[in-house]
Amino acid sequence: MGSAETRTIVILGGYGYAGRALAPLLLAEGTARLVLAGRYRDKAHQAAEELNARFEGGRVSGARADAADPRSLTVAFDGADLVVVASNTARQVATVARSALDRGLDYLDIQYSASKLPVLRAMAGEIEQAGRCFVTEAGFHPGLPSALVRYAASRFDYLERAITASVLNPQGGLPYSGGVDELVESFRDYRPLIYRGGAWRGISFLNPYRRIHFRGGFGTRGCVPLPLAELRAMPEMVPSLQEVGFYIAGFNWFADWIVTPVVMTGVWFFPRALLRPMGRLLCWSTRFFTSPPYGIALQMDAEGVRAGARWKMELFLYHEDGYVFTAAPVAACLLQILDESSRRPGLHLMGHLVDPSRLIADMQRVGIRIESGEYAA
Numbered sequence: 276m277g278s279a280e281t282r283t284i285v286i287l288g289g290y291g292y293a294g295r296a297l298a299p300l301l302l303a304e305g306t307a308r309l310v311l312a313g314r315y316r317d318k319a320h321q322a323a324e325e326l327n328a329r330f331e332g333g334r335v336s337g338a339r340a341d342a343a344d345p346r347s348l349t350v351a352f353d354g355a356d357l358v359v360v361a362s363n364t365a366r367q368v369a370t371v372a373r374s375a376l377d378r379g380l381d382y383l384d385i386q387y388s389a390s391k392l393p394v395l396r397a398m399a400g401e402i403e404q405a406g407r408c409f410v411t412e413a414g415f416h417p418g419l420p421s422a423l424v425r426y427a428a429s430r431f432d433y434l435e436r437a438i439t440a441s442v443l444n445p446q447g448g449l450p451y452s453g454g455v456d457e458l459v460e461s462f463r464d465y466r467p468l469i470y471r472g473g474a475w476r477g478i479s480f481l482n483p484y485r486r487i488h489f490r491g492g493f494g495t496r497g498c499v500p501l502p503l504a505e506l507r508a509m510p511e512m513v514p515s516l517q518e519v520g521f522y523i524a525g526f527n528w529f530a531d532w533i534v535t536p537v538v539m540t541g542v543w544f545f546p547r548a549l550l551r552p553m554g555r556l557l558c559w560s561t562r563f564f565t566s567p568p569y570g571i572a573l574q575m576d577a578e579g580v581r582a583g584a585r586w587k588m589e590l591f592l593y594h595e596d597g598y599v600f601t602a603a604p605v606a607a608c609l610l611q612i613l614d615e616s617s618r619r620p621g622l623h624l625m626g627h628l629v630d631p632s633r634l635i636a637d638m639q640r641v642g643i644r645i646e647s648g649e650y651a652a
């Protein structure tokens with residue numbers, strides 16, 4: 276790799292919602308040249324020009340690259356040090372990861388997909404042997420919940436409980452994107468498990484909800500557990516844990532009770548044909564019956580023992596824009612990779628690799644509102 280100033284990062288999906296939120300954060304940190312890539316050259320060039328007009332140095336270029344076409348990836352990756360996969364291309368993970376490995380690039384992806392990890396895990400030995408650092412499950416969720424649990428573990432002698440939960444209440448509803456397609460596709464693999472009493476357990480489908488009180492004026496909401504690969508390793512990484520989980524709040528009664536069952540049934544029976552219509556239907560349903568406060572919140576309630584006494588810890592993170600909330604931890608993680616402080620050869624989940632204290636501080640610096648409290652229980 277070159278020096279931090281001369282690193283070149285390809286963002287696959289660089290002009291999508293997540294890519295567009297990430298690029299300015301990386302440019303503002305002044306560490307890298309960027310190549311924004313996607314299947315349409317014109318869109319990539321236009322997005323690059325817009326950023327070059329905002330940030331000095333002409334550090335952004337556009338390129339055509341299709342995650343399904345290894346030859347186009349080889350061209351786009353030429354001379355680059357790292358690829359950020361911010362495209363909804365979990366199905367093409369093998370092609371993208373193989374191209375990155377063959378061209379000697381480090382790799383980071385942000386996709387939420389059950390099918391992606393086994394493919395990457397099968398390549399883990401090769402990645403390590405090649406001395407490359409591959410980071411998967413980066414972003415808000417996946418990404419932050421395990422980093423927050425590790426942060427809590429560093430503040431307790433014995434961390435016993437760490438419940439993370441999120442509410443998505445963007446003003447105007449969820450925007451439709453390729454990311455929503457991946458979310459809807461993941462409904463087919465929904466197998467909620469929670470770790471409680473020292474074991475992973477299923478939940479009752481008749482009553483899957485847990486009432487969680489959110490800070491920041493979001494109130495008490497019914498939440499369902501969302502299985503995250505990053506949390507599965509937490510009981511081994513923090514053996515004192517008795518309970519750990521990630522929960523997500525519902526949108527509104529219409530989206531949760533009427534539309535979501537329709538969407539789940541639709542993608543179960545017709546996964547290809549109905550994916551997009553069901554994604555659009557879900558987004559449409561989130562426009563209704565919403566009320567302030569708007570924005571995206573993630574919080575953690577942790578409990579355990581410190582210096583022989585029982586302690587509680589609360590952490591609340593907020594941003595009005597979900598894509599900035601996705602991009603901020605990615606940018607903060609990349610800073611630790613680029614300066615080599617957290618860069619290790621092999622395959623890593625973002626939340627397991629990063630220095631969580633620095634990640635939180637850097638996210639705050641780029642605009643995520645973070646409030647925390649610790650007190651005797």
Ligand SMILES: NC(=O)c1ccc[n+]([C@@H]2O[C@H](COP(=O)([O-])OP(=O)(O)OC[C@H]3O[C@@H](n4cnc5c(N)ncnc54)[C@H](OP(=O)(O)O)[C@@H]3O)[C@@H](O)[C@H]2O)c1
Nearest residue numbers: 288291292293313314341342362363414415416452453454
């Ligand atoms: N970890 C997190 O917290 C988090 C949060 C939000 C989203 N995500 C993930 O982020 C990804 C992007 O979501 P998004 O909402 O930003 O979607 P989006 O706005 O639709 O952007 C997707 C981008 O990927 C590009 N793309 C699609 N197919 C491609 C292909 N075959 N080859 C190259 N580029 C391709 C698209 O451009 P073209 O169609 O023009 O090629 C577009 O630029 C999804 O995987 C989603 O799951 C993660």
